[in-house]
Amino acid sequence: MDPSSSVWQPYTLGKLPLPHRLAMAPMTRNRANADGTPGVHATQYYAQRASLGLVITEGVQPSEDGQGYLNTPGIHTPEQIAGWKPIAEAVHDNGGYLFLQLMHAGRISHPDNTPHHRPPVAPSAISAEQDMITPTGPQKTPVPRELSTAEIRTVIDEFRRAAAGAIAAGADGVEIHAANGYLLHQFLSPNANERTDAYGGSVENRARFVIEVAQAIAQEIGGDRTGIRISPAFPLGGLDEGDTEAVRAQYRYLVEQLADLGLVYLHVHHLGDDDLLRSLRQTWPTAVLVVRYGREREQIAADIDAGLADIAPLGRFALANPDIVQRLRTGAALNEVDPSTLYGGGTSGYTDYPTLSPA
Known part of the structure; x- marks a missing residue:
């Protein structure tokens, strides 16, 4: 990559001086322990990738109800908080900053x-009808239990306490996961949210839960330590957010409201509506991160150059190349991802991808 590329310009994210415009995108790896503590190799995995500057972790559940997949980590018990401490220290020791994604x-x-x-919880009792790997093999996701209004307040408090736990573990901040078909995204989507109370029905009501979660976390740890991820129109998890104009109306309203909270960044998992992305960029007062599926090496700086993003998070490039920053700077070839080792397992496909020089 050209040494003069916009990617190599330093950037200050809140109070964090980043050396460039790259970051590590959050990626589920299913290697946590049964009690939700990070797996034995997680410290090495994240430390290897600290040169990316901003390291956003895999999704971390804020409560027992928040767990979806097998062997994902949490941040809601003393043991889990303690388990993240050496990871934060190792990322810091290697020059990076750590944000835990609350999912x-x-x-x-x-x-x-x-x-x-227990049955899963959701805005409405509507099954996602998705295949889920369980200890006994693939099963369909069941019909969830609809959260009561009082329970919604409890979930908001779980997010708040999880954010406090992340800071207690030494993390530099958290990313609220309001994307990719999970709970907050479910509240935004009309086909998953058929509520008739203050949390459903209108654009404003469907956005309420996401906004209240963000408010609670920003009040707890500070907006300068709080980012949020959205994925407008992403049909993951059986969601259907409607036509283009419905999606634009929902996300323009949501982002306008979130913009008043002083959050440190907006992370957009972008499906391709550049008009919407451009309007969100104009609305948002701080950093915008944009990640796209299928982005090629030569396209990494494109959204930054177009004024649509400030930071370009890397997913599979970072997963398969612990030294991705060095490889991009020098033009070196990249390792390819081994799909068979993406989820679960030990060090293979996790901490053993080759680097250009010995660690």
Whole structure:
């Protein structure tokens, strides 16, 4: 990559001086322990990628109800908080900053995958009809239990306490996961949210839960430590947010409201509506991160150059190349991802991808 590329310009994210415009995107790896503590190799995995500057972790559940998949980590018990401390220290020691992505899976879950084996929770009792890997093999996600208004307030408090736990573990901030078909995204989507109370029905009501979660976390740890991820029109987890104009109306309203909270960044998992992305960029007062599926190496700086983004998070490039920053700077060839090792397992496909020089 050209040494004069916009990617190599330093950037200050809130109070964090980043050396460039790259970051590590959040990626589920399913290698946590059964009790939700990070797996034994997680410290090495994240430390290897600290040169990306901003390291956003895999989704971390804020409660037992928040777990969707097998072997995902949490941040709601003292043991889990303690388990993240050496990871934060290792990322810092290697020159990076750590944000934990707070992810409540909502209806994208199965009772067999959670510690309590209760039905999953969601805005409405509508199954996602998705295949879910469980200890006994693939099963369909069941019909979830609709959260009561009082329970919604409890979930908001779980997010708040999880954010406090992340800071107690030494993380530099958190990313609220309001994307990719999970609980907050489910509240935004009309085909998953058929509520008739203050949390459903209108654009404003469907956005209310996401806004209240963001408010609670920003009040707890500070807006300068709080980012949020959205994925307008992404049909993951069985969601259908309507036609283009419906999606634009929902997300323009949501982002306008979030913009008043002083959050440190907006992370857009972008499907391709550049007109919407451009309007969100104009509305948002701080950093915008944009990640796109299928982006090629030579396209990494494109959204920054177009004024649509400030930071370009890397997913599979970062997963398969612990030294991706060095490789991009020098023009070196990139390792390819091994799809068979993406989820679960040990060091293979996790911490053993080759680097240009010995660690």
